[in-house]
Amino acid sequence: MRTTIGLIWMLALAVANGKPGDPDQNFTPELRAWVAPDHVTVAADGRIWIGGGFERADKSPSSDLVRLGVNGGIADEPARGYLAEKNALGLGGSPPAVAPFLLANGEFLLPDESDGWLRMSAAGKALGKALGKALGKAFPDRQAGQTITPQFEQNGWLWVIRDGADGRRVLELRNAKTGRLVPGFTQAADWPGDPSGVVPGPAGTLWVLTADYSEPWFGASPPPVPDRVFQIDGNGALIGTARQLLSGRRAERLAAGPQGAFRVIYRPDMSLWNYWPAPSIAVHRVDWHDPDGELSRSQDFQVPIFGAKFCWAEAADGSYLATGMSSMFAASLYTGFPTALRRYHPDGSPDPTFESHQDVRSVVSLAGGKWLLDGLLRIKADGSRDATWKVPQLDRPADVNVIAPLPDGSTLVGGDFATVDGRVRNRLVVFRENGTVDPKFILDERISEWKSVAVSGKAIYVVTSQPVSYGDGIVSNLVKLRMDGTLIESYRPDIQGSIFDGNSGHPLVTDVVSVHAIGRDGILAKTYSANEVVIVKLHRLDADGSRVAGFQINDQQSVSGNVMTRKNGSFVVGGVIYSANGGVKRDLTTYDVELQPLCETRDGVLFLETRKATQRRLRLWENSGWASWFRAPAPDAFSQVSAVPGESGNLYLSAGFQKKGARLFRLFPNGRIDKTFISPAFASRDRQAAGNWWKAKESGKIPWNLALNQTGTHPLALSWNPRTKRLWAGGDFNLVNGKARDGLAWIKGGPASGWSWR
Secondary structure: OOHHHHHHHHHHHHHOOOOOOOOOOOOOOOOOEOOOOEEEEOOOOOOOEEEOOOOOOOEOOOOEEEEEEEEEEEEOOOOOOOOOOOOOOOOOOOEEOOOOOEOOOOOOEEEOOOOEEEEEEOOOOOOOOOOOOOEEEEEOOOOOOOEEEEEEEOEEEEEEEEOOOOOOEEEEEEOOOOEEEEEOOOOOOOOOOOOOOEEEEEHEEEEEEEEEOOOOOOOOOOOOOOEEEEEOHHHHHHHEEEEOOOOOEEEEEEEHHHHHOOOEEEOOOOOOOOOOOOOOEEEEEEEEOOOOOOEEEEEEEEEOOOOOOOOOEEEEOOEEEEEHHHEOOOOOOOOOOOOEEEOOOOOEHHHHHHHOOOOOOOOOHHHHHOEEOOEEEEOOOOEEEEOOEEEOEEEEEEEEEEEEOOOOOOOEEEEEEEEEEEOOOOHHHHHHHHOOOOOOOOOOOOOOEEEEEEEEEEEEEEEEEEEEEEOOOEEEEEEEEEOOOOOOOOOOOOOOOOOOOOOOOOOEEEEEEEEEEEEEEEEEEEEEEEOOEEEEEEEEEEEOOEEEEOOOOOHHHHHHOEEEEEOOOEEEEEEEEEEEOEEEEEEEEEOOOOEEEOOOOEEEEEEEEOOOOEEEEEEEEOOOOEEOOOOOOOOOOOOOEEEEEEEHHHHEEEEEEEEEEEEEEEEOOOEEEEEOOOOOOOOEEEOOOOOHHHHEEEEEEEOOOOOEEEEEEOOOOEEEEEEOOOEEEEOOOOOEEEEOOOOOEEEEEOOOOOOOOO
16 A cells, blocks of 8 residues: 555656656746848828738737738738748848738738739738638639749739749730730830849830849959840830940849939849958949939949848939948958948938938838838838837747856847746846746947847846947957946957947947857956957956956967867867967867867766768767767757756766757767657747738638648757756747647756766
């Protein structure tokens, strides 16, 4: 009887506490990332339609397509639950989703996942009701392998470009209501090439662009076929002669101007890239052509190749906004270039009174001289914010990539999120040991996006994407925070930046790319600069930012690779083990082997070894050499690998193992997998409420397919708490064992047995 009671009691404890590897169901913080829409469209009634890339709008479940009210906010969902397909290509910024095409009668066309379009009825008026209804194929005669792209609507007619299966492009005139071909329009034989864009011209004519995109151009030599623009009448006959556009440049699109004029927006000129040491600046160009087709003005705009998007929009009065460099001498390629949105007068002169806005992905001109930025911010003609515009809040589940324990037992979590449990936390949050959010930690508002975070002593060090101005004229992208998130204004990192502030003479520290805690309250800061010559350095700094005496490492070849610090003050970079003063203790590198340090365990270092790009294994380095008794399975060729030491010498590993899939593993000290630890299933799903989502087909709506819209993944950030016996796991997942988790989970540990040292 006593034995039976004991077994029942043990079973009850097991059920209550969960098995090793179970996610803690009581820890479900909601981390949400604010996002901008992928596309913005202005309807004929002046209403704004936005879509793509978000899961909720104003805290309500939403789709990839919503219509805003007169002064912002979410008015309705024209196609509730619609999931747009995204373009996977593009340089700089996020790839755009395919926007719907809005018709004058209130109907609209939705892009089909198989290059077609679905016609939808006019949108409704109330959120949550059945609004737009599928009416069938937008273009009933479209054949398989053909792509039809609407260009513009005019007087009930719809101009489209049809790409055939044979690779030819044809301009067609169709009935906007039925989508059927209109007889009488014929593409003349004397056109100089296939059309790639068309806009209205004067007196019922059209301007047509021909540009060949079939051959990518990555050199300084001109494209093999010059781009041209030409004029046609309403029947397709060529008017005059075609005009050859700028030699050596590829036109990206045409934009309609006033009274039949047009603009040519060019792709970035790759021949002007500063290829050494790496390409960083792209030059975009806009040409203004009058109604007669004559070139009246041109302007170049310099934009960073990576991390920024070129935006351009023209108002009815001829003024325009465009993104470009805010400074000709900027930070290095790795830290990014400052960009700005600027206003220009109709004659092309800049408006010095206009307030600059950064990180803009789309600009739309509105009536009354106003502008809409990213579909979320409305500004007046002078650049000031329009307070009457209600900004719609769009969000999605967070990605977590930093988990760092704090001295008091709490944990710092960082990633791509704006709010945590409804509180604004701007990418960094502190969780107390019981899993609740610490309300005392509020990040200084001057810190926006960041690249690296480390906790050392009683301070938090942050490497920001854009330099922060603080203190005595100091401008630095390495800042120090108190444990409550406030900025320590007296911190002076002794790192010479790439440029100097001419007013104060202080260095502008802009080249720091990562920071790592070392010793009791010091840090290692890694800098990367690419001005003519690539220079990579490591700097060891004390708590006040001064350099540690005797630390000498600065050879650029010696510090290539990931940085990992150790408890005794030494550190590892790639396959080189250094002493605390920067001297080389052991160089484990060979010409055909890449070593990545993962974590320190029992005074040794766990490495991920890669040979010939695909052959990988885990190896443990002890003070005397490689541990021959350590036998871990080989990770998959291209999976990311993260590891942290756990209890009793065990290791927690996140990786993809051959024939075992990508998940969490617990390894015994000898490297063998602990089979009693059952990893939860991590996944990334396009939408959490699968039953409410659908895709557009020319035959109508089709159900949301779980298999096509869910991808298995594994955590990218790990941290073990020995007091709570909880494994913190963060990454780009939003499902754990099929339940919603916004990029962060607690995984239960537990006793492990059955292993021996050797």
